[in-house]
Amino acid sequence: MRIGARPSRRSASNGSSSCATAARRRSSDAGATTLSGLHRRRLRTSHAPRARQVGGAAACRVRARCARRRRxxxxxxxxxxxxxxxxxxxxxxxxxxxxxxxxxxxxxxxxxxxxxxxxxxxxxxxxxxxxxxxxxxxxxxxxxxxxxxxxxxxxxxxxxxxxxxxxxxxxTVSGIYANFACRHMHEHGTTSEQLAWVKVAASMHAQHNPHALLRKVFTVEDVLNSPMVADPLHRLDCCVITDGGGALVVTRPEIARSLRRPMVAVRGFGETVRTGEAGDFDMLRTGAAISGRDAFESAGLTPRDVKYASIYDNFTIMVILQLEDLGFCARGEGGRFVADGGLVSGVGRLPWNTDGGGLCNNHPQNRGGMTKVIEAMRQLRGEAHAAVQVPNCDIAMATGPGMVFGIGHSHATLLMERTS
Structure with missing residues (x-):
């Protein structure tokens, strides 16, 4: 506005038009300084330095390019x-x-x-x-x-x-075997105390094994008071999970004689593969009923001839089921067979898993068959611990399944004898 000029009504109300024009021009030059707070925040997060240098339509073009890049x-x-x-x-x-x-x-x-x-x-x-x-x-x-x-x-x-x-x-594996235990209890009157005796026998043997994971001797009360895993199986009804391994050397008789150690020969064997049978199967009959029968027939022996047995023991109920299927006791009598130390070496009717088995010694992630054969060979050679060595042990058995019983599993039984 020039000095001495007469102001107009518009200039009086809104300031002079030249002042307004100059203000708008300065705003256009300032660019981002006239944008709203929301637009300023957006520009700070996307190409903000460039947006501050340009103004008006240029800033809008910058925002459009940013939007296209995110598209x-x-x-x-x-x-x-x-x-x-x-x-x-x-x-x-x-x-x-x-x-x-x-x-x-x-x-x-x-x-x-x-x-x-x-x-x-x-x-x-x-x-x-x-x-x-x-x-x-x-x-x-x-x-x-x-x-x-x-x-x-x-x-x-x-x-x-x-x-x-x-x-x-x-x-779950524990849930499957717990249902088998429930069914055995329902049909044959088996009790949790009888299942616990399997663990007790394993612990009494494991105390003499310096390599066993659990060397503590457990009682029936210890097993029953352990936490419940899957009713009726308690924690001590389940095997341990460990690392481990083993190896066997099988050779010709003439080479074995030159080693000047007791010879162990294979007397008979049996094996089978059993599926889940689409769910229509007897849950109290394991593959041992077939593999055990074939092994005894091929060896010309009976269960009474066996002096020692290595039987797979992932759960206590699995030992009872296999004892019945192998013919060591009548069906439904497995609980009474193992009770009161029936599996303890030197006390019971059938010395069993004298190294502590999978319940106390080791169980290398579902691979317990190798250790079963090794302990059977120790018994036949007379090399087991003196506290658990079976006197005059000339016939031994090793048996166990593979995979998961009830879902589909295989089973093998091996009969061995000590030879001169």
Whole structure:
């Protein structure tokens, strides 16, 4: 505004027009200084130094370029969302609805239950057919409640072809053997105290083994008072998990004689492979019923001829089941056979796992067969600890399964004898 000039009404109300024009020009030159607070914050996070140097439309162009650079990430997100929507539409068209795999797995794994026992413990008078009927009913219920678990629930609910006892709910090893123990207790009156005697015998032998993991002698009360893992199995009913290894040398008789040590020869053997049989199987009959029978037939021996037995012992119930299947006692009598020290060397009817076995000595992650053969050879050679050495031991057995009983497993039995 020039000095002495007459101001207009507009200049009086808003200041002079020349002052307003100059202010707008200065604002345009300042650029980012006239932007709102929100725009300033955005510019600070994306190309802020350059945005402060330019003003007005130039700043808008900078923001547009930044948005275009971020656009590929947004496009990928949109593609993923569209893909998920298409999957859900197809799922609804097929009569099922997908859900995240982790969520389905968490729902099905709760408790580690087995489908053949969905309503609680076995009822009196239950037959395998009745158990399977309840299993199929539970499978169909699971398929209706959790239809997004894909093939596992759908296959388990088809009907007669039940794909394993644990398919709809998932399974755990301890849960499987706990159900076998429940069934044995229901059918034959076996007690937890009788199961505990298996652990007691193993601990009485392991105290003499300097390499055993557990050298403490346990009592029946110790086993029963240990924490429950899967009813009715307590923690001390379960084997230890350790590192370990072993090796055997098999050679010709003439070479073995030159070693000037007691010779051990293979007298007989048997083996079998057993599947889960689509869930329709006898849960109290292990593969030892076949491998043991074949081994005794090939050797021309009977269970009474065996002076020492190495029997796989991942759980106490598994020892009882194999003793019955191998013929050392009648079916259903395994609990009474092991009670009161029936497996203790020098005391019981059948010296068993004198190194402490898998329950106390070692159990290298499901590989306990090698140590069973090694301890049997020590007994035949007279090289076991003096406190557990079986007198005049001339026939010994080593036996055990592979994989998981109830899901599908193999079983082998080996009979050995000491020769001159």
């Amino acid at each position: 590929p990430g947004l496009r990928r997100c949109r593609r993923l969302l569209l893909r998920r929507r298409r999957t859900r539409r197809r799922s609804r068209a097929d009569g099922r609805l997908h859900e995240p795999q982790g969520a389905a797995r968490r729902r099905h794994r709760i408790g580690g239950l087995l489908v053949h026992q969905p309503r609680g413990p076995c009822r009196a008078g239950d037959r395998p057919g009745a158990l399977l009927g309840r299993a199929r009913h539970a499978g169909r219920q699971a398929a209706q409640r959790w239809p997004g678990d894909g093939h596992r629930v759908a296959r388990a609910a088809r009907g007669p072809a039940l794909v394993g006892l644990g398919e709809p709910y998932g399974w």
